[in-house]
Amino acid sequence: MAGGWSLVSAAALVRRKSWDFAAISFGPTALLSRRIERTPRRLPVCRWKTNLSFLSRPDLPNLAYKKLKGKTPGVIFIPGYLSNMNGTKAMAIEEFCKSLGHAYIRFDYSGCGSSEGKFEDCTVGKWRKDVLSIIDDIAEGPQILVGSSMGAWLMLHAAIARPQKVAALVGIATAADSMVTQFNQLSVEAKKDIEVKGTWKVPTKYSDDGFYIFQYSFIKEASFHCLLHGPIPVTCPVRLLHGMKDEFIPWQTSMQIADHIISSDIDVILRKNGDHRMKEKEDIKLLVYTIDDLIDKLTTSN
Known part of the structure; x- marks a missing residue:
């Protein structure tokens, strides 16, 4: 690692006179906790x-x-x-x-x-x-x-x-x-179909149409920026x-x-x-x- x-x-985030990021264990081992010992600034309204x-x-x-x-x-x-x-x-x-x-x-x-x-x-x-x-x-x-x-x-x-x-x-x-990873996880047939059509429809609730449309060229270019x-x-x-x-x-x-x-x-x-x-x-x-x-x-x- x-x-x-x-x-x-964040479920354990507690706001007091000073506020904490308190640890919670998602496995058998408790993880690190740390406290920020100061008063939180007030959120503007x-x-x-x-x-x-x-x-x-x-x-x-x-x-x-x-x-x-x-x-x-x-x-x-x-x-x-x-x-x-x-x-x-x-x-x-x-x-x-x-x-x-x-x-x-x-x-x-x-x-x-x-x-x-x-x-x-x-x-x-x-x-x-x-x-x-x-x-x-x-x-x-x-x-x-x-x-x-x-x-x-x-x-x-x-x-x-x-x-x-x-x-x-x-x-x-x-x-x-993410988009490159998800594309690479598709079957060979699905990827070939997207290449031929030139577009890839990805279902999402965050679009009025119910999906995002990625150009095949966009995905190919994005692959050069993977980290x-x-x-x-x-x-x-x-x-x-x-x-x-x-x-x-x-x-x-x-x-x-x-x-x-x-x-x-x-x-x-x-x-x-x-x-x-x-x-x-x-x-x-x-x-x-x-x-x-x-x-x-x-x-x-x-």
Whole structure:
């Protein structure tokens, strides 16, 4: 197993005058527990508005983003597949960062939301470039990257490419390699049929049509960005949150990712009743508590 990591149950997360991540054993051995001995910051109740801006890039689509100026480390939210910067998690993190006075950026991939470009022309590699553009051209100072699903896959790539700017990672239902892995698990006949048709329909309750449609070319290109074939050279603190009722990305995927990351500071945090999107009230609490803990860790260590 690469590095050291602890399996923590969010079901045992207790809010008192100081709050805990208390351990719970899912097997015969009790796991590590640790206490954060401080008062939790209060969750904000109002929404703060930020202006929509665009990052101009030569020969690449302009990216829409919203930025809060503030202290470092800053936080960047990286959305999931077919998602955008206005989702529940993205907005909740913005409110939380505003309450702390920390910088925050949320953005839309090219071909998505308010950004320029055509969705059908997009690939994992192009969206990887989008994330790096935001880090290189918009973000200032060290950053905590928060990635949701496919966004967490891109988050890992960004941490590998920009280790000097990425201070910590928070993955939510991290979907590293997932679509490629699922495609490779299909029968030879099914894969051949998808290649001939040029599209792959994947059932999901998160689409009005009841399925996602992936271009065969999209899957083939995504295979060049897989990470789970060897050690993942990420050395910063990593927190992987996952719902155990995620029917799209199995929670065991986060365990596998933790096993491949070389950092010695990794927690896998499971919510027994959490689903793929992890956007219920208690899910959001856990998310902002996790970010808060990392900000405190990074601030006190400098």
